[in-house]
Amino acid sequence: MRTKKTGTPPQHVQRGLGISAGAGAFAYRRPGPLSTSSGPVVVAAVFCLVFLVMGAAFSFSTFAAELRQELDAGSGSISFIFGCAMALLYAGGLFSGALADRIGTHRVAGAGVLLAGGSLVAAGAVGTIWQADVALGLGFGLGLAVCYTPAVAAVQPWFDRNRGVASGIALSGTGLGTLLMPLLARWLIDSEGWRAALTIIGLTVAGFGFVASNWIRRPPGLPTTSxxxxxxxxxxxxxxxxxxxxxxxxxxxxxxxxxxxxxxxxxxxxxxxxxxxxxxxxxxxxxxxxxxxxxxxxxxxxxxxxxxxxxxxxxxxxxxxxxxxxxxxxxxxxxxxxxxxxxxxxxxxxxxxxxxxxxxxxxxxxxxxxxxxxxxxxxxxxxxxxxxxxxxxxxxxxxxxxxxxxxxxxxxxxxxxxxQLRLRRVGICQPQRRGQKMRGFSGFRPLVVPAA
Structure with missing residues (x-):
């Protein structure tokens, strides 16, 4: 819940967020009620972004035969490109997530989707297998790593009770992209050729993905790490x-x-x-x-x-x-x-x-x-x-x-x-001086059980 005038979290929520700085941010704590009208906008933006980038990633098998024939490469060499991109997707999230916490999710996700789209455009001009490794395996994989993890993590702070529903709707863009993007890639390959298909898909990912990334932001009251x-x-x-x-x-x-x-x-x-x-x-x-x-x-x-x-x-x-x-x-x-x-x-x-x-x-x-x-x-x-x-x-x-x-x-x-780990809240669990009574216990009296 947020205040109507300022849009900032209430004071007790701010104290809960304040204790999360530094190493305390990794501690378990029960989330408070947090939901705003901008949450659905973030969900829709993440849906569009993962639809584009993950749909393009899972369309790789559609281009495998053309790449193998054009570049005179074996199945193992072509499969390594996809494996490298997926490995970078998970490995690079460590750094892109930390960077998004510091400078903003929309900036990091926008840079990642531009890199992913640009790598697909560059892949349309490759002539050797090592160039395909650099463009698709390294460049596109890094683009996925930079944009995917910050975008996925941006959905969660907006919701509490319906967090599973929001996450499912946002990430269903990957499932829809897996269904539709390979069909689009196949149609473009048959009509324009595989090089033009990669170029068109890359420009689409970069253009529409960058627009969607501008709406992927953190809640206004959530502080950034310095x-x-x-x-x-x-x-x-x-x-x-x-x-x-x-x-x-x-x-x-x-x-x-x-x-x-x-x-x-x-x-x-x-x-x-x-x-x-x-x-x-x-x-x-x-x-x-x-x-x-x-x-x-x-x-x-x-x-x-x-x-x-x-x-x-x-x-x-x-x-x-x-x-x-x-x-x-x-x-x-x-x-x-x-x-x-x-x-x-x-x-x-x-x-x-x-x-x-x-x-x-x-x-x-x-x-x-x-x-x-x-x-x-x-x-x-x-x-x-x-x-x-x-x-x-x-x-x-x-x-x-x-x-x-x-x-x-x-x-x-x-x-x-x-x-569950206990947290020390500011103003509640401060160290007390010896002999000083804790608040709420000054009028304590032992319980007297009435006689039968």
Whole structure:
């Protein structure tokens, strides 16, 4: 709640924000009621930004065949470009989040989307594989890293009770982008060629994304940090937080497996006897399920508990991996793709909301970026290890069981609630002199129980 005249938080909210400076910003505290009319505007802006940048990222497979043929490169070299971009997305969020906390989310997100769009335009003129690595793997990956984490973290401070719903709506732009952007890319490639398609998509991402980033801002009463939160002492205090350690381990275990069906869905369906033309629809079905999951589970998570819901969704994903080993045709795989997409999309939407529940404060974007570093190695190691296991054993049963174990373990760490830390509030818990009575206890009298 904010005052009508000034639009600033009430005095008790300001005191709660003031104690979050420095290392105290990493401590757990129960968020107060905070919601303004500008929150929906921020949600809409984040929706548009992630629709553009993440839709362009997941359109990479549409350009893979043209890049492989034009640049005379192998499948491994082309796949490395996408893996590098995804790794940078999670690794760079640590620095972009801290920078957004200091100079403003809209400035950092705007610079990131311009870099991402410019890299796509530059990729339309590449002539060798190393140029594609620089333009798409390095440039576009850095652009994603700079704009994604600050934008996602900007939604959470505007909401409290409906934080899961707001996060789900904002991040559903990724699901819609996964559905529509590959279709747009395919149409542009067929009509204009792959180089012109990359140029057009890059200009669209840079232009519309920069406009959307101007509306991604923090609440007016939330202070910005004047110094970097990444001092050695602050990092040690954050690493000792049980909640952060559990969330970090859960994020690492989850990242090892979450992208495996997206990468291996088509070859898995072909091994099951599905025609390659029909198998291509499974990715679209998974994307549709991802969009539905981000929209469906937000309200339920706000009522049932965001942390418990996130853990239960990972357990459900683990059970779905066991059903993936049943190869009975296209219908079964389509049902798996939709169900997996629903749970996958909901987990992506709830993770930043859960982080905000534990670490609300002026350094929220920096903490979110640090948490996302747990997912750096997963996209590089998990899908490759799954593929090598399938080739070695000539079966996906062992790899699927191992993936199910990872997801169930991630669900346990996500759902486990650490002990709540106490905070010292200014003016309430100040050290008292010896012999001085505390406020509220000056008139204390022992309780007298009446005789029967």
């Amino acid at each position: 110094s970097s939160p990444w001092s050695p002492g602050s990092l040690r205090k954050l690493a000792r937080e049980p909640s952060f350690r559990r969330l970090y381990v859960a994020g690492f275990l989850s990242s090892l497996v979450l992208l495996v069906p997206i990468v291996h869905m088509l070859p898995h369906a072909v091994r099951a006897g599905v025609a390659a033309r029909d198998a291509a629809w499974l990715i679209s079905i998974l994307g549709f399920g991802s969009l539905a999951g981000r929209l469906m589970f937000g309200h339920a998570a706000d009522r049932l508990g965001r942390q418990r819901t996130l853990g239960a969704l990972h357990v459900a994903l683990g059970l779905l991996f066991l059903t993936w080993t049943v190869k009975v045709g296209f219908i079964t795989l389509a049902l798996f793709a939709f169900a997996y997409g629903v749970c996958y999309g909901a987990t992506i939407a709830l993770r930043p909301a859960v982080i905000a529940d534990h670490f609300s404060g002026p350094n929220l974007a920096a903490v979110t970026g640090l948490h996302y570093t747990s997912s750096v190695l997963g996209p590089l190691v998990g899908p490759a290890a799954f593929g090598y296991s399938v080739d070695f054993w000539n079966s996906d049963l062992i790899a699927s069981c191992a993936a199910a174990v990872c997801l169930v373990a991630a669900g346990y760490f996500f759902a486990a609630k650490p002990p």
